[in-house]
Amino acid sequence: xxxxxxxxxxxxxxxxxxxxxxxxxxxxxxxxxxxxxxxxxxxxxxxxxxxxxxxxxxxxxxxxxxxxxxxxxxxxxxxxxxxxxxxxxxxxxxxxxxxxxxxxxxxxxxxxxxxxx
Ligand code: HEC
Numbered sequence: 108x109x110x111x112x113x114x115x116x117x118x119x120x121x122x123x124x125x126x127x128x129x130x131x132x133x134x135x136x137x138x139x140x141x142x143x144x145x146x147x148x149x150x151x152x153x154x155x156x157x158x159x160x161x162x163x164x165x166x167x168x169x170x171x172x173x174x175x176x177x178x179x180x181x182x183x184x185x186x187x188x189x190x191x192x193x194x195x196x197x198x199x200x201x202x203x204x205x206x207x208x209x210x211x212x213x214x215x216x217x218x219x220x221x222x223x224x
Pocket of ligand 1: 152154157158168169175185186188193194
């Protein structure tokens with residue numbers, strides 16, 4: 108009899124695989140483009156602020172001006188292949204953009220959206 112395979116990721120990534128089961132790419136796209144106003148009244152931020160709206164194109168870091176390689180796996184196959192990298196950047200980017208951590212659902216939705224690009 109085949110046993111179900113259990114994949115265990117390092118600590119932070121734990122919520123991702125379970126949440127992905129119910130992921131909604133359409134909701135992820137809306138999330139991607141939603142602007143979040145800032146407590147210090149600096150300009151509103153969204154994921155697209157640095158990564159752009161077309162994920163197959165390079166982005167531009169809002170603070171440093173550095174080019175960010177495209178997030179779309181269709182043109183950049185290394186994307187979303189390392190769960191620890193994804194968690195690390197979601198933690199950092201969610202806090203910068205939303206002023207808080209993203210919820211498990213927000214992460215799952217946005218990752219499923221990026222995967223379709
Ligand atoms: C302040 C600029 C900035 C904003 C805003 C931003 N990111 Fe990023 N993001 C980066 C940088 C820089 C990297 C790491 C460099 C790289 O991987 O090219 C990165 C990497 C990522 C990665 C890692 C992808 C991989 O597997 O290589 C994901 C996923 C991601 N961002 C999603 C998001 C989401 C979702 C949002 C909105 C909540 C967001 N980012 C907002 C700058 C930003």
